[in-house]
Amino acid sequence: MITGLDHVVALVKDIGAAKAAYQTLLGRAPAWQNSGEGADRVLFTLDNMTIELMAPSGFTATADRMRALLDDREGMLASLCFRVADMSKLHRRLERVALKPEPIAEVESSDDASGAALHWKRTRAATELTRGVRMFFLELAEERPKSAATEIAPIDGLDHVVITTEDSDRAAALYGARLGLDLALDRSHHDWGQLMFFRCGDLIVEVVRRPVAGGDSQHDRLWGLSWRVADIDATRARLLAAGLDVTEVRSGRKPGTRILTVRSGTCGIQTVLLERAPKPAD
Secondary structure: OOOEEEEEEEEEHHHHHHHHOOOHHHOOOOOOEEEEEEEEEEEEEEEEEEEEEEEOOOHHHHHHHHHHHHHOOOOOEEEEEEEEEEEEHHHHHHOOOOOOOOOOOOEEEEEEOOOOOEEEEEEEHHHHHHHOOOEEEEOOOOOOOOOOEEOOOOOOEEEEEEEEEOOOHHHHHHHHHHOEEEEEEEEEEEOOOEEEEEOOOEEEEEEEOOOOOOOOOOOOOOEEEEEOOHHHHHHHHHHHHHOOOOOOOOEEEOOEEEEEEOOOOOOOOOOEEEEEEEOOOO
């Protein structure tokens, strides 16, 4: 039923600062911007998904809830939104697996700059049944415009979104059995805990179990994003020139990958860049 990850929502305190930060990080221009219902929004659409930056605006109940969630943080990952091919079938599926979906809503959004409109169908699973991770499901009527590259060595797409859990069995049941994502990897290591990779379109939902004293076994947490780049050395040089704090490039856990950590300019969201080795020619 799920065909991919449509977008990730990041709550941010200051929409202007976040827009500038992510244009620098991604090396791309925003693709969509609008305001309404207590929030300002800026969307960057890459090859395989969108990141939606959302900041509270005004003094509505919605804006106040966002401020309460942010507390004193600059930003945080707030929700996942999966792309589906048939909303009616997906809704019935969510009901059958007891995720208590909201009624299907018809939604329209307009871009403040161009006036273009997008339409989609949307539902949401009950957050108390998705282990505390807010999950939406969208069927888009038309594709979003892509974010144009504004710099050399831009970020191309998302490689994986990382979710931390204290209960890997229940997390596996949620993402695998109930949502129907394909479990591609389940591996444990004494240094970094347990990793589970669930395929979602051409990216990965990575669920990580690192037991922590006093951890919450009932609720998982959206933890971070790993962005895909074609040339990690060139992207690192670009980010350093822009004044960002980035680590040296190192080998990733998956053979043939190289990664680095971005320590600033992400609105406080845990961020890694990843380069995959080219696939051998047939």
